[in-house]
Amino acid sequence: MDLSSLRAELQTLANRAAEIDRKRGESAKPLFDERLFSCLARLLTPCVSEAKSVVDTIEREQASGRLSAMRAEHLCEKLVNQIGALQREMATLAIRQQEKALAPKTGASISQLYQDLAQHQGWERRLEDMIRDAEAKLGQYASFAEQQQAQKQLLALEKRLSRCREARQKIESRISFRERKG
Incomplete structure (x- = not known):
């Protein structure tokens, strides 16, 4: 062998x-x-x-x-x-x-959680602005292909905004849990 x-x-x-x-x-x-x-x-x-x-x-x-x-x-x-x-x-x-x-940071301090929250709120505002801009431009495209591409980009932005909001809500929940816990 x-x-x-x-x-x-x-x-x-x-x-x-x-x-x-x-x-x-x-x-x-x-x-x-x-x-x-x-x-x-x-x-x-x-x-x-x-x-x-x-x-x-x-x-x-x-x-x-x-x-x-x-x-x-x-x-x-x-x-x-x-x-x-x-x-x-x-x-x-x-x-x-x-x-x-990607696991939640269990040892994150309350101040770190507030910093994460502020960062997510900033991202949320920017994504909302980008979505408004994309919606405003949507009707301006002449060809069907351009409109489709713009709709895909808009959908991607909306999905990102949804994930950002979910993350923000999780951070807010962790903050309120920490504050109740003391």
Whole structure:
């Protein structure tokens, strides 16, 4: 059984894991279940090392003639699951960072909330002005294509205004909750 391609894949994963670990740092809790990785690591690099040790075990037991079919199946299944989990973790990293950035700021001070509110109110006024301008220009276009394009832009502005108002209302709710809470 030639495991050189698996070793190359694991080396690629090790390089990416080291880079991610440097950027992200240690996780608050273990990244994977203990049935998948016994090391219960809070970084990716030890998990990749554990997967490499599974490959070492396969090669060692194969070379000594102790690798039974059931043992080989178990180790290969474990290795496939480990590699898949590592790849998924690395692939979804960007998505989780976006979610974290978009998550509500629970630790935001009341003054920060008021600043956010003022910013959203300013955006809301500007969007309302842009919508009025777009509506006024709508009847001035000569061709049907220009009118359609203007209507699309108007619709986009209205959607932006709607999202801005929703965000403003959420901020206002957080402010009133904080003020009631004390």
